Amino acid sequence: MNVDFGYKTYNNYGAYLKGKYEGVRVFKIIVDGGFTCPNRDGSKGYGGCAYCNVDSFTPETSRKMPTIREQIEKGIERAVKGYAAEKFIIYFQPNTNTYAPVHYLKMMYDEALSICPSDVVGLSVGTRPDCIDAEKVALLESYVERGLDVDLEMGMESIYDDTLQRINRGCSHQELIQAMDLVKDSPLDICVHTVFGFPWETREMMLRYADEINRFPQIKFVKLHQLYIVEGSIMGVQYKRNPFKLFSLEEYTDFLSEFIPLLRPDIIIQRLFGISDYDLLIAPEWGLKKSGIQSYIDKELERRGVMQGSRYRPLV
Numbered sequence: 094m095n096v097d098f099g100y101k102t103y104n105n106y107g108a109y110l111k112g113k114y115e116g117v118r119v120f121k122i123i124v125d126g127g128f129t130c131p132n133r134d135g136s137k138g139y140g141g142c143a144y145c146n147v148d149s150f151t152p153e154t155s156r157k158m159p160t161i162r163e164q165i166e167k168g169i170e171r172a173v174k175g176y177a178a179e180k181f182i183i184y185f186q187p188n189t190n191t192y193a194p195v196h197y198l199k200m201m202y203d204e205a206l207s208i209c210p211s212d213v214v215g216l217s218v219g220t221r222p223d224c225i226d227a228e229k230v231a232l233l234e235s236y237v238e239r240g241l242d243v244d245l246e247m248g249m250e251s252i253y254d255d256t257l258q259r260i261n262r263g264c265s266h267q268e269l270i271q272a273m274d275l276v277k278d279s280p281l282d283i284c285v286h287t288v289f290g291f292p293w294e295t296r297e298m299m300l301r302y303a304d305e306i307n308r309f310p311q312i313k314f315v316k317l318h319q320l321y322i323v324e325g326s327i328m329g330v331q332y333k334r335n336p337f338k339l340f341s342l343e344e345y346t347d348f349l350s351e352f353i354p355l356l357r358p359d360i361i362i363q364r365l366f367g368i369s370d371y372d373l374l375i376a377p378e379w380g381l382k383k384s385g386i387q388s389y390i391d392k393e394l395e396r397r398g399v400m401q402g403s404r405y406r407p408l409v
């Protein structure tokens with residue numbers, strides 16, 4: 094199903110939510126379940142992916158909350174007051190939110206979903222492809238059976254193993270392919286997350302991500318991010334010692350204007366760019382707030398007549 098683009102030239106998440114929930118204002122409530130990550134605790138590596146400082150994922154306000162209940166209640170309060178939100182998706186975002194035994198995951202998800210059940214319409218879980226198995230997929234699917242929309246978000250980051258090694262990802266592209274196989278016929282909504290702008294990847298290499306995403310019909314959502322460098326990350330140290338080229342806002346928008354037409358037209362873009370807390374960001378400094386960046390990109394895509402899927406060619 095293609096979604097009404099609204100005023101945008103791509104399948105955007107806002108329009109999707111509006112259509113799906115018939116105009117009711119639905120917001121994601123970020124929860125830190127206190128999980129760790131195999132790339133931090135030593136089972137896959139130490140120090141994390143080279144660009145990662147896990148604190149940079151989430152706004153200051155949703156960090157260091159002592160309990161899940163408190164995080165959700167405060168998150169809902171903010172969303173209601175600030176955005177007139179009416180319904181909510183509980184979003185386990187920081188770290189690897191399937192990296193625990195299934196009984197523990199169930200306890201965490203159940204607790205989060207018990208807090209405001211009549212107003213919660215979905216569960217969203219961010220993880221790595223190597224931290225998913227059939228049992229965990231079955232657990233997540235049990236929430237679909239309870240009537241929730243469940244979004245399983247996996248970090249793909251790059252389609253190139255060379256890059257995945259260079260960024261200390263501790264996970265190969267083949268592992269993403271295996272995870273895709275696991276959810277091939279699943280009712281879960283599958284989202285993949287990518288990072289554009291590793292300095293050794295050329296534009297042509299990055300444009301090929303589109304073909305790789307397109308070939309998995311189970312991918313419903315994507316989150317596209319530019320590479321940014323934050324304090325507390327390995328790349329942060331490298332960048333300070335030896336700065337390297339990063340996308341300017343104009344360059345990234347130019348890249349998106351070529352990438353989006355290649356993307357399958359039914360895929361919904363949850364995010365076009367990433368942002369970090371200002372106090373953690375080292376580079377690039379785009380000089381605009383989130384809404385300013387969004388508006389710049391949207392206007393530029395519209396001005397250029399960019400249309401998602403206009404250059405999409407199904408693989409034969």
Ligand code: SF4
Binds near residue numbers: 131142146248
């Ligand atoms: S990006 Fe994700 S997988 Fe990588 S270190 Fe950070 S939390 Fe772990």
